[in-house]
Amino acid sequence: MASDPxxxxxxxxxxxxxxxxxxxxxxxxxxxIAATVVIALxxxxxxFIVHGQLPVAVFTGLVAVALALVWLVARRPTGSxxxxxxxxxxxxxxxxxxxxxxxxxxxxxxxxxxxxxPPYVPPPGQLLTEAWADKELLGSSIGHSAxxxxxxxxxxxxAGLATGLWMGWSRRxxxxxxxxxxxxxxxxxxxxxxxxxxxxxxxxxxxxxxxSLTVWFPMTVLxxxxxxxxxxxxxxxxxxxxxxxxxLIFKVSLxxxxxxxxxxxFMALPTAFVTLTxxxxxxxxxGLGWYINWKKGWSAYPAMYAAIAVMVVFCGTLLTLExxxxxxxxxxxxxxxxx
Amino acid sequence: MVIGTPQDRGAEQQRGxxxxxxxxxxxxxxxEPLPVLDHVSLSVRPGSFVSLVGLSGSGKSTxxxxxxxxxxPLAGRVYVDGRPIAGPxxxxxxxxxxxxxxxxxxVAKNVGLGPQVQGHEADPVWRRRVDEMIELVGLxxxxxxxxxxxxxxxxxxxxxxxxxxxxxxxxxxxxxxxxLDALTRSALQGEIGRLWQRQGFTALMVTxxxxxxxxxxxxxxxxxxxxxxxxxxxxxxxxxxxxxxDSRFRELRRQILDxxx
Numbered sequence: 399m400a401s402d403p404x405x406x407x408x409x410x411x412x413x414x415x416x417x418x419x420x421x422x423x424x425x426x427x428x429x430x431i432a433a434t435v436v437i438a439l440x441x442x443x444x445x446f447i448v449h450g451q452l453p454v455a456v457f458t459g460l461v462a463v464a465l466a467l468v469w470l471v472a473r474r475p476t477g478s479x480x481x482x483x484x485x486x487x488x489x490x491x492x493x494x495x496x497x498x499x500x501x502x503x504x505x506x507x508x509x510x511x512x513x514x515x516p517p518y519v520p521p522p523g524q525l526l527t528e529a530w531a532d533k534e535l536l537g538s539s540i541g542h543s544a545x546x547x548x549x550x551x552x553x554x555x556x557a558g559l560a561t562g563l564w565m566g567w568s569r570r571x572x573x574x575x576x577x578x579x580x581x582x583x584x585x586x587x588x589x590x591x592x593x594x595x596x597x598x599x600x601x602x603x604x605x606x607x608x609x610s611l612t613v614w615f616p617m618t619v620l621x622x623x624x625x626x627x628x629x630x631x632x633x634x635x636x637x638x639x640x641x642x643x644x645x646l647i648f649k650v651s652l653x654x655x656x657x658x659x660x661x662x663x664f665m666a667l668p669t670a671f672v673t674l675t676x677x678x679x680x681x682x683x684x685g686l687g688w689y690i691n692w693k694k695g696w697s698a699y700p701a702m703y704a705a706i707a708v709m710v711v712f713c714g715t716l717l718t719l720e721x722x723x724x725x726x727x728x729x730x731x732x733x734x735x736x737x
Numbered sequence: 738m739v740i741g742t743p744q745d746r747g748a749e750q751q752r753g754x755x756x757x758x759x760x761x762x763x764x765x766x767x768x769e770p771l772p773v774l775d776h777v778s779l780s781v782r783p784g785s786f787v788s789l790v791g792l793s794g795s796g797k798s799t800x801x802x803x804x805x806x807x808x809x810p811l812a813g814r815v816y817v818d819g820r821p822i823a824g825p826x827x828x829x830x831x832x833x834x835x836x837x838x839x840x841x842x843x844v845a846k847n848v849g850l851g852p853q854v855q856g857h858e859a860d861p862v863w864r865r866r867v868d869e870m871i872e873l874v875g876l877x878x879x880x881x882x883x884x885x886x887x888x889x890x891x892x893x894x895x896x897x898x899x900x901x902x903x904x905x906x907x908x909x910x911x912x913x914x915x916x917l918d919a920l921t922r923s924a925l926q927g928e929i930g931r932l933w934q935r936q937g938f939t940a941l942m943v944t945x946x947x948x949x950x951x952x953x954x955x956x957x958x959x960x961x962x963x964x965x966x967x968x969x970x971x972x973x974x975x976x977x978x979x980x981x982x983d984s985r986f987r988e989l990r991r992q993i994l995d996x997x998x
Contacts, residue, residue: 629837631833631835632837634805634807634825634833634837635833635837635899637825638825638826638830638831638900639899640826640827640851642854650839654839654841730841730842730885731841732840
């Protein structure tokens with residue numbers, strides 16, 4: 399079939415790879431070069447003290463150079479590397495143009511015209527330089543948040559998985575645990591703060607407990623729902639093949655419930671971020687949530703904005719990672735919705 | 738295609754006798770008792786092929802689940818080779834109307850589920866058996882395919898292979914071809930007949946298709962509507978291979994259809 403030139407041509411045109419469009423690549427380069435030139439050469443406003451124009455200009459210049467290099471590789475999309483580069487440009491050129499325009503407008507609105515009244519709305523360079531100047535505290539805050547979140551996710555996730563499995567398998571466990579899950583689960587974790595911070599000897603473990611509790615609820619409910627939704631015939635077939643209950647739990651129920659379990663993690667992450675931030679703000683004197691409030695207290699707006707930006711990247715990356723793992727693990731699922 | 742009678746195949750197969758003695762089964766349906774089987778007795782000789790025919794909901798599948806050991810009867814007993822059934826056992830394979838392959842495992846892993854469950858996963862003898870079984874049902878090109886990539890007929894072939902890989906003495910088939918199109922169904926009927934002849938198991942098949950029952954079985958057992966009782970037990974005295982245009986075949990079909998209506 400593929401030897402028929404008509405068919406082959408039709409197939410190529412119908413399933414054409416979305417490769418780089420030279421016009422959008424040119425627009426992309428133009429925007430980033432324009433941003434570099436404007437930020438570096440147009441004089442700043444005299445109304446305010448402006449920091450960090452040079453690092454931003456260097457950064458935008460480097461982005462322009464990097465994009466140009468990718469384009470050089472992608473220009474002849476014959477080899478696998480060229481094709482990959484070309485597809486990447488074809489996919490993301492739109493976002494690179496938008497990002498270049500945004501950074502240019504932002505700098506003009508702040509550093510060049512003073513319209514945004516720095517430091518309330520600081521120019522991009524000021525975020526960078528002030529975050530860099532405070533890199534030790536900011537870095538340790540990121541580390542603290544990551545540690546707290548990781549512990550909460552692991553403990554709460556494992557507990558939720560175990561509770562959900564247990565409820566799904568033992569009628570007695572369901573009898574005792576179900577009402578507890580129904581009444582404790584929906585309570586906003588924050589409401590426990592007064593009790594928890596007194597009950598725990600130190601605030602760090604109190605916060606870990608709160609994050610775990612937040613994660614535990616959706617994980618329990620969705621694991622349990624997943625286990626109950628496993629087609630009964632899977633057990634029938636495996637039992638006639640001689641499967642033990644251990645096999646039925648870990649090799650049949652658990653994989654069959656994985657789609658639900660991943661939804662549980664997906665739902666647990668954002669609420670875990672909420673609990674984390676609030677716990678850090680109210681009790682634990684470290685972490686990104688605390689850093690943001692601390693900087694606000696000192697009116698150090700650029701550092702505060704930088705920390706918020708770090709938070710966006712932090713949460714977004716984790717969620718993207720969760721979805722990527724899910725798409726990989728659930729590749730067997732028919733009609734899997736890929737986010 | 739030549740399918741011999743159990744006698745032709747000699748005395749190699751002596752195991753796999755099923756004896757259902759005075760069995761009754763009922764369920765609760767919205768709080769009301771729903772009798773499904775009413776004092777049913779049935780004996781199946783080792784190595785024979787018996788079909789259970791009846792209207793939908795007449796308890797045929799319930800009987801199959803009792804023989805599989807997945808349920809226990811409320812009254813009466815089920816024996817295999819003279820021993821009462823204690824629970825599910827690999828010596829009694831089961832094939833459902835839906836292939837019920839585990840969707841996260843490849844065809845080879847699904848077929849190898851029995852050996853895996855029994856801890857023979859890495860045993861070369863068993864691996865060869867799995868390979869042979871996959872070839873026997875014509876899926877050698879799809880060893881690493883996922884169930885979602887298979888057609889209905891291919892999935893049902895994989896399900897047959899999975900049930901047969903542990904060489905069961907009894908194969909229980911619950912409307913195995915009920916959801917397939919006419920062509921695939923016809924092909925798989927031949928396949929089931931060949932596998933039965935080759936492996937020498939006792940086959941107990943629930944079906945709605947009288948022709949399918951007549952093509953494959955030594956006996957066709959006809960169930961009354963719920964609560965099911967056996968209303969007729971028809972010996973299929975036709976030589977194999979069988980064809981639908983045979984006059985005796987048509988006579989038997991007429992006879993069974995009359996009994997069913």
